[in-house]
Amino acid sequence: MNQQKRILAVDDEPHMRRLLEISLRQAGYQPVVAENGKEALTILRNDNIDLVVSDLHMPVMDGLKLLEALRAENIDTPVIIVTAQGEISSAVQAMKLGASDYILRPFDLETLEIAISRALSVTRLKVENQFLRDEAGQIGKSLIGESPAIRKVHQAISQVAAEKATVLIAGETGTGKELVARAIHQQSPRKNALFIAVNCAAIPSEMLESELFGHERGAFTGAVKERIGKFELADGGTLFLDEVTEMPIALQAKLLRALQEGTIERLGSNRQLNVDIRVVAATNRDPMQAIKEGKLREDLYYRLNVFRIDLPPLRDRLSDIKILAAHFLKKRNVSIDENAASLLENYAWPGNIRELENVLERAAIVCSGPLIRAENLPVDMIKKINPIAPLLTNTNDLSNPRLSLSLPDAVQSIEIQIISEALTQANGNKSRAAKLLEISERSLWYKLSRYHLTDQ
Known part of the structure; x- marks a missing residue:
């Protein structure tokens, strides 16, 4: 907003400085004046x-x-040059040195306003474009699945997206909390503005305040130039605070104040900036337990928990695994056979969707063709699967989609797991493994070749 912007007018003529000061104030800006470049440079270094x-x-x-x-000191504040009609060549030289624009004297208030508005817009677009380039890897990702659990999440997103209410997303690590936050943003009236994600656990606590609220030049050792914080960058859009319970308690108080008042202050400044943002927060902890442990302020929790979305772990939506697998493998032109898919559906997935994606990426690399088989899955993962479990559970329910009635497939799954376990215990020694399995070494080699386990 104009009233937030401080414009430095530099001119050696007192009446011109006064005219610029009045014009800027009438346009809604906060004017600051200097009578020459040296004085202006001092102001820019310290303000x-x-x-x-x-x-x-x-x-x-x-x-x-x-x-x-300014350029020598890496101060990138935009500059508009005021010049006379016959000095166009000097104005062009100024543009080559980094000036944002120039206006010819005499000028009216409208001309000045247009030039200022254009320069400020270009500056913000540069910041936004850099941010969007950094975020490009996230474009196109979405919440995949058709299970009742994930449909419930989609319904909650649809209910809250159009509102300005803060949202708290709770779920285990790897369940897709950021994807839900992005979906809320994309379905909201703010979708054309920025979505800014901050992982509160990944940023050192002493740097997090500057990351969120920004800082002035010289605010602390190493602050050689001013920095726009994520709150300012997200103005008009959505700010996603991931792992919010990892934020220092003292900083949580400042966050609460920003949410309640809609204003922030950069580090090293006493000037308040109005921000219009929608906050979505996430945590992999139980929020009430985090409050008991002193990790989360109770008043901040109630401020964030206006609308809550609980994300199901992957083990509670196993029917989505084939859909997720097809999605992750599509770009590699690889698919997965039924036996391998059955194993995936009988694993507990402590790392949730993130672990599934990593397992499939590895399997796509090690498989010899366009089809991932059971032997391409990580041995340590297969060891944790009880291949007999799907045969022993729900045996009276023949409609169970996870129940395979193919005896050869079941036997193959069991053999792969037991052989892998024997090789692990024998540290890869085939002779010792054969003795553990109580079969001949020749039989073991045959099975290793049949199941493509010869690299074990």
């Missing part, structure tokens, strides 16, 4: 300035020297 409007010709340090000094 937060959003844009500079500078005369070209001034004593002590002119507009071109000011531009050179």
Whole structure:
């Protein structure tokens, strides 16, 4: 918003400085004035300035020297040069030095406003484009599945997306909490603005406040230039705070205040900035337990928990595994056979969807053709599966989609697991493994070849 932007007007003529000051204030900006480039440079080094409007010709340090000094010190504040009608060549030189725009003297208030608005918009677009390039890997990902559990999640997303209410997503690691947050954003009126994700557990606690709220130049050691925080960047859009219970308690108080008041302050500044954002938070902890352990402020919890979505673990939506597998393997032009899929459906998946994706990526690499077989799955994963379990459970329910009536397939699954276990216990020694299995070594080699386990 205009009233948040501080514009530095630089001109050696007192009446021109006064005219610029009045014009900027009438346009809704906060004017700051300097009588030459040297004074302006001092202000820019020590204060937060959003844009500079500078005369070209001034004593002590002119507009071109000011531009050179700003770029040399890596100060990227946009600069608009004011020049006379016959000095177009100098204005072009200023643009080459990094000026955002130039306006010809004399000018009216509308011309000045248009130039300022254009320069500020370009600056924000540069920041947004850089962020979008960093986030490009997330584009196209979506919440996959048709199980009742995941349909319930889709319904909750549809209910809350159009609202501004904060959302708390609870679920184990790897269940897709960020995908749900992105889906909420994409279905909301804010979808054309930015979706900003912050993993509170991945950023050192001493840096997290600056990451969220930004800082001024010189706010702390190493702050060589001002930084826009994620709150400012998400203005008009959605801010996703992942693993919010890992945020330091002291910072949670500042977060609560920002949510309640809709304003923030950069580190090193006492100037309040209005922000219009929708916050979606997530945690892999039980929120009430986190409160008891002192990891989460109770008042912040109630502020975040306006609308809650609980994500099911993968073990509670095993019917989605084939759909997820097809989705993950599509880009590799690889599919998975029924026997391998059956094994996937009988694994507990402690790492949830993230673990499934990693397992399938590995299997796609090691399989010799376009089809992933049971022997291509990780041995340590197969060891944790009880292949007899699907045969012993729900035996009276022949409609159970996970119940295979193929005896050869079941025997093959059992043999693969037992052989893999024997090889593990024998540290890969085939002779010792054959003795553990109570079969001949020749028989073992035959089975290893049949099940493509010769690399074990």
